Amino acid sequence: MASAGPSRRRSDGRKPHEIRPLTIEIGELDRADGSGRFGFGATSALASCSGPLEVRLNQELPTRATLEISHRPLEGVGATASRALITTLESIYPSALRLSLYPRSLIQIIVQSLSSSSAPTLSTGRYNESPEIYIDTEPETTEKNVWPQPPTQSALAVDKKEKSPNTSYNFSSRAVSINSATLAILDAGSIAMTHLPIAISIASLSDDDGLVVDPSIEEEYNSIARFGFAWSFGKNVSLREDQNQKDSNMDVDEEEDEEMELIWVESEGKFDKEKFSDALELSKIACRQILSEIRAKLGETLECKRLQ
Amino acid sequence: MSSSRIEILNDGGLRHDARRPYELRSTSFQLDTHPTAEGSSTVTQGLTTVQVSVFGPREPKSRSTASHDKAIINVEVGVVPWAQGGGGKRIRGDKRLQEIGASIRQTFEPVIMTHLYPRSEIFINVQVLSADGGILPTAINATTLSLISAGISITDYVCSVSIGLHLTQPLLDLSYIEENDLPNLILASLTNSGKITLAQMETRLHLDRFQEMLELGTEACKVLKDEMDQVVKDNTGRLVERMNVRVGGGGGGMTIDQ
Amino acid sequence: MSTTLVLPGDSISLPSSFKSVVLGPGLAPSSSRLPAPSSDEVPSIISTKLGLMSSAKGKERSEQFWVEGRSKRYIPAQKDMVLGTIIARHAEGYRVDLGSSQMAQLDGLAFEGATKRSKPNLKVGTLVYSRVALANRDMEPEIECIDPNTGKAEGFGELKGGLVVSCSLQLCRHLLNPKFIVLPTLAATIPFEIAVGLNGRVWFKTETVSESIALKRVIEGVDSGDIKPDKGAVDRAVKEYLA
């Protein structure tokens, strides 16, 4: 089993803390006010943002804009998974946007997952050396063995640990949805944002090993613990008084203008506090790296569309 | 339905209900068959019966949809549960009914002079009482008659018929069994100008046969139009008599040419 | 200020050499930790939009700063010249669509020489060039077709014939700027009449249809970045589209 010591390579050749090549594009969709596509390697999502639009009477709020977030899975995966993803987004964006500037209007954010969400299913769908004998099938569990299987690297001899059937999106899909929504709002340009949510997923493959940043579908599936972090970047975004109160182990290192606040954490699996704080640190570095890549790519895009 | 294959056309040239290929099913057109509607009509073609009642032009329920310079046409299509004969394959799902409703609405939008009734709504309720194939054509014929009986001004009769193709022999006015087995084309045309307002075809058909079916369909629509026209004239004739309008001396009066 | 890219949340350091600083769209004091009113510390300014930092000399040595971003959705602002479509007509005026979240009110009397009895009679669907008289976030915007201080129409009012093109708000701002060379270059080859609305709509009228189509394609080309906003590229595009 490729253990993930700091120097050891992972199954797809990446270093443990290395992120897959990013896809960052804005402004693809013609009819939406803003659109953004974000991807970690093969896992990607496309988001569109429109607003402020005319709102229907029953949804109208007098003091702020109504924020309507919807998600469409790639293939008809259970509504619960996409409902959970919507709740995650609904917990992040109202604080990032200045909704009070646009009362009695509607802001629509739609996220479309572009990579299949179903992790490799646990039962006979697993390919290992001998062809799997395949006997019974119940028609209604069509989700169980769905082809095409997500890209599974060479078969890993997996000891049959008890795995819960996958009912929710893996963490890298959630992270990709958050980042694509952020790009879409940036591209729309019609909604004031105070800070930028950037997300990353981290997994720990086994007890004694370290953590891997931006796990692939395969790694995430075999991991014993999985985390999703979203940091928000922006000046004065963190609410703590900055001068005196230096919290010892959670020190917010004081760059000159960059401040970051943790706005979303979700995790599955067993881990101890020490592993969690390692993951937290790793996610901070990773999100900062993603932000700088986004800044570079957006700079390029705006440069070629400059009018002066 | 997968009983022994029913012969579509036997060697004597007759269809399964003993009709000639170009023979329409027996039709009966009745006007004013609904107690409260402004205009209504019940049309039976063969075993398919459709009752259409027209309410309007009236105050639209939701002000927002009303358009400032023309009437809005709303169509609702309903099927009574026993229309398809007991537990048989019911007309599946409301998507199909919604599609029929949308087709009727789009067919009659250019025909009804909606600019004469601004900011109003014309509500067309289509009820399929018994279904033996050709629901849409019968519904279109019934809608034309009910609009006439409601006194809503339309530019021309819209008559509709379904055409099938058995190998190379076109068939007119298909019944349910023929509709399932043959490629069928539903055609609605403005009979005076002979132009086609609606054409819907679902199954595969070679390009060369298509023109022949189109021409045949417009002919059939003209025949249907004459029959419907006759019914309207008789109905109006009776009304005029009952109102005993004296036919004025000289040429001034109302003459009804047979 | 060199044209640097700013992301929402970036703090902006303003050169405090000027008496007064005017914050344009896209900049705002970060509200999360305003300094206590007593302390003279200036609240830190952050950007709330993606775009390039821009600045210009204002009146009496004041300096204007704003973020020049791209966006398609218009938010009504006072004194903006806009192109609207009349969607409804009622007793005392018209409701006009500007492409923003709320429909604008156009009073029947807000026209040159309009009196209670002689009001202009505009049909639904008419295109109107007007000026935003009143716009704030809690009320429906109001527009008028006269210049308040001269009382003249100054080109406002109904626009007949011609064609409307939608493009980004940024391009509309630049089209209104005389130093932007796209329109003068076009005018050299195609004579046209034009009205630029800051709500992302441009109306123009030319003699022939193909000239209008060429104009439309050039404007959309510049907007999407396919045609560079310089004399050579625009001329080449016009020739190609007119051929």
Next chain:
Amino acid sequence: MVREIDPPSIQKEFLLAALAEGKRLDGRIPLEQRKIEFVFGEELGNVECRLGKTAVLAQVTASIVKPRDDRPYEGFLLINSEIGPMASSVYENGRSSDSEILITRLLEKSIRRTEAIDREALCILAGGKVWQLRLTLHFLSDSGNLLDCASLASMMALKHFRKPDVEVIGDEVIIHSPEERAPVPLAMHHTPLCLTFAYFENLSPILDPTHLESTLCSGTLTVTMNAQREICVLSKAGGTPLSVEEIMGVVRVGVDKVRDMVKIMDEALEKDRENRVVEVR
């Protein structure tokens, strides 16, 4: 959510004047289609099709299910074509508008009822196990003519999709992974493609209307044809009445347009096959 607001009336006047001169607003001639582009996804059967600025994503997945009792040999093809607000804020998640119903029904007719996919070939074990194909369509941007773009995306996704090779011994079914045996393409009888024409009062019809043109047109006619000169579906619902010759004229134009589109699709498939190792994943 927001009711579609009609463009100013001068737009229609200009459009009609331009069409009278045989010119369209984006420089195309009346019977010219916009540029077709295909972007293939990571997995087989995932294709995004762009027709000008209109974009539709199609995804095919397969699963094994028990067939219907009265049709033990037939597999299933489910089509999910719900238009979400991403295409344009006019479409809402729950309610389906008229145009959405028309598109869903026409796709259903063009792909399923014309037996584009040989459903008997989807049978693994008669009465026991058959393949169920699920074609999900995502409408990304509606810049006019979603139907043609969706039908192109669907057919390309079905041609691009490969299902695992299956071996039946007695009543045991063996699924071979892509590593062992090359996945098998779907058996397809023909390639039906939709072509939508828009009509304006008494002007000649235009092919592949943009969003503005379809809002201002007085009627549309959609014909689905395949390369074998067969008409699979024809739908002219209302709008300006047409004579028989006009309809036949349009259908003849459709025949060779479909042949060009099939050629474009095959070239795109060929290009993708080269830089994608199909056999060993």
